Amino acid sequence: MSLTNAAPGSPRAPEGYDPTAFEPFAVAVDLAVFTVRDSLLHVLLVERGEDPYRGAWALPGGFVRPTESAGQAALRELAEETGLSEETAGAFHLEQLRTYSAPDRDPRMRVVSVAYAALVPDLPEPRGGGDAARARWTPYSGPAPPGPVAFDHGRILADARDRIGARLEYTCLATSFCRPAFTLGELRQVYETVWGVRLDSPNFRRKVLATPGFVEPLEGPPRRTGGRGKPAALYRAGAATTPHPPLLRPDRPEGRTA
Amino acid sequence: MSLTNAAPGSPRAPEGYDPTAFEPFAVAVDLAVFTVRDSLLHVLLVERGEDPYRGAWALPGGFVRPTESAGQAALRELAEETGLSEETAGAFHLEQLRTYSAPDRDPRMRVVSVAYAALVPDLPEPRGGGDAARARWTPYSGPAPPGPVAFDHGRILADARDRIGARLEYTCLATSFCRPAFTLGELRQVYETVWGVRLDSPNFRRKVLATPGFVEPLEGPPRRTGGRGKPAALYRAGAATTPHPPLLRPDRPEGRTA
DNA sequence: GGAATAGTGTCTGTTAGACAGTATTCG
């Protein structure tokens, strides 16, 4: 809740807690921006130009301004890092992950960070103004992080990846990784890349098409593909948000069913 | 991220952003503490004793202290509100939900709140010191919130309920609502209460027992029940965290499968 | 006995995965 502790005598604030009397908290957002490129999961990292962790890679992000919410700050940062307008960036999937608040996560002062995950299609090289020039798409496929990263960003990154993988099972957001028009083969590669598995193409097609509104066929010249082979029909993302039944990952050697 | 904006000339902080120069943020935690009592979902609410929203019901919570994380603050508040020790309260399921940060969510100052959900068994009446005396278990079963609540707590509550319902499908945390020893009938009632459906008892039993480590049989005097009928065997929570396959909610008239 | 809960067993329509087979394109 908020400020009930301002009451003198409250057990939660023995002597008239005044939040402004404490060392102030800074509130920041950190972005894990993912894309699928060349059948590899990539994440957008920026090289730090200042201490601490000078020269290390870090998640893009910044402070929440006094008049904006964390979500608005995340969208603003996403637009800056990708070099797109906020309106264009607003079409991307951007979701709050969780908040990191260990007292010592930033050695200089108390910074509480709200982490967001963004899913974008394969974009041209990140381009924005200023220090976004140091931004790079970094492969992030194995279970290990893509190298040493600043602060607790390795942990945030790992959490974000787990979350995205899990969300693919129960949501339709895999299409967020695809361009406006895509083939079912490209969509399947998204799942295969994020999950690190091979999926049976006919069965995948059946499941996706079984959920109405997951994808919608496009009229245009029915062709295009990622190499040779028969040209594939094009689709665009539909309005559905939840495939039913879910597209569960194969294997997962855990509890068995009766 | 953190403090990259301290760099002068950065596009994200044009003139040497100093976070301490801004109006400070306060960081709080809000708790949605759920329990199942008499086949109804209940949530713990406290009556506010100060303005704003004096006399309205609110989620229990408080400010994050300078030396603790948000998670530690949530555990501290949970212990205070339930009147238990932090060690005892630490056995309850407590998970971070999401962070609420609209600039105007608190009329007095900028408060960013990290919301947590706690799942507890049916406890005796909430008892703690001080203003926890105003805490009450409030039924929260229908789709509507349990009445007018302070701040954006109605929204937090609705989000929390949705999350708990969804988590029951893909996790084993329903046992968190049960006492240390419980019958499968009691466990089934947890699902029925949270989801608002009737489940087939034999099939439910089959699914639960099919996931090794979901529940473990207890030796003790094999009996007890919630009224009359044949006494049921007792179980305790196992080590498994994920039922496989998931215990999906029935119905859900949405996408159909092939 | 009747009602209520626990627990076992069975039956059946559906489904998920496997895979055969055809179509279309590139080199």
Place this chain on the structure above:
DNA sequence: CGAATACTGTCTAACAGACACTATTCC
């Protein structure tokens, strides 16, 4: 032609839901 991808169709083992039946207890 061979390789690669798209797409259709089918077969089968397994499963989910429905439900019949028995057991045990309280009233």
